[in-house]
Amino acid sequence: MKNIAIIGASGYTGAQITALIQADKELQIQGLYVSENSLDKGKALADLYPVYCHITLPLLPLSEAAKQTIIAEADAVVLATDHGVSLHLAAYFYAQGLTVFDLSGAYRFADAQQYPKWYGFEHEYPEVLANAVYGLAEWNHAAIANSKMIAVPGCYPTASLTALKPLAALLGESLPVINAVSGVTGAGRKAQLHTSFCEVSLTPYGVLGHRHQPEIATQLGKEVIFTPHLGNFKRGILATITVQLKTGVTEADIANAYSVYNECPLVHVYQHQFPKIDDVVLTPNCLLGWKFDAQTGYLVVASAIDNLMKGAASQAHQCIKIHFNYS
Ligand SMILES: NC(=O)C1=CN([C@@H]2O[C@H](COP(=O)(O)OP(=O)(O)OC[C@H]3O[C@@H](n4cnc5c(N)ncnc54)[C@H](OP(=O)(O)O)[C@@H]3O)[C@@H](O)[C@H]2O)C=CC1
Ligand SMILES: CC(=O)N[C@@H](CCC(=O)OP(=O)(O)O)C(=O)O
Secondary structure (H helix, E strand, O other), X not given: OEEEEEEOOOOHHHHHHHHHHHOOOXXXXXXXXXXXXXXXXXXXXXXXXXXXXXXXXXXXXXXXXXXHHHHHHOOEEEEOOOHHHHHHHXXXXXXXXXXXXXXXXXXXXXXXXXXHHHXXXXXXXXXXXXXXXXXXXXXXXXXXXXXXXXXXXXXXHHXXXXXXXXXXXXXXXXXXXXXXXXXXXXXXXXXXXXXOOOOOOOEEOOOOOOOHHHHHHHHHOOOOEEEEEEOOOOOOEEEEEEEEEOOOOOHHHHHHHHHHHOOOOOEEEEXXXXXXHHHOOOOOOEEEEEEEEOOOOEEEEEEEEOOOHHHHHHHHXXXXXXXXXXX
């Protein structure tokens, strides 16, 4: 049995992965942690989230003593913390020999030069970054199994790349256009004006400047136009993607490309049928639906995930299972 420390456990993704780990008989929770001065320290997760009333473990402050206890007792840490917090904690625990599953973006780019522009910090740990692997579970199985530093992908990149990667060899000259709508939990639990009840109304944001654009482009090997939208619902992402395919590509070629998921139990592909957010909320699944216009060579593919599950916590759980070699 592997012992897992969860840092940032009171947040939306942290609480979700705590529930998944708690229900996994191969795993044991070493401890649940929040920041040293958190207003929630000492409370039980169940106090914050009655839906998790069965999880009565306390939220512990991440003090220096707590870090030493984690190093002594845990096999791995899950970091469900902000990018700037994960940056340092990941390097610290990795250096102590623990496996790190980081839900933030702090280790997703192999190129350290990308961080000042997209995350606002210089990457101080190039030697850790060099060992980090991208935890897109259906695509990077061997790397996830072999590395102790796993950068779990962002929610929009997970939805987009699951739809686009099978098509990589079929893409034409035009850039894929990704329009995606996310529920408000995507922005995390902390209070912010733009995610307050009376402010949320369907709108694009981060237009031509969201950090997930280069994450998707890097992993796809091709630039994309990516436009995220904030929707007035709690959980889920629907990414509707339009791509021009190479001249001569047929429906059979596309079906064949998506057959890569035939052995993947969490990715389901439908032709001429499109997923809804409600089909994936609270599940670890990614549902894809596609339709092709042979006359113009354009394909529309829609990808639906739960941002807190396949977009974060359940994908991290997939990575844990791959890394520790059980199913
Ligand atoms: N929400 C989503 O859909 C997705 C989020 N992510 C990424 O996952 C990470 C977590 O996101 P999310 O759960 O939404 O965030 P939340 O804001 O909901 O939670 C953040 C958590 O981190 C804790 N925390 C803050 N500072 C520290 C610190 N210095 N040490 C230890 N714990 C700390 C917070 O508790 P406290 O402040 O009380 O200490 C809280 O538990 C982020 O990097 C995010 O970008 C990735 C994919 C999807
Ligand atoms: C609705 C909303 O605000 N969503 C977040 C994306 C959440 C996510 O995937 O997290 P990472 O920051 O770890 O990449 C955003 O656009 O910043």
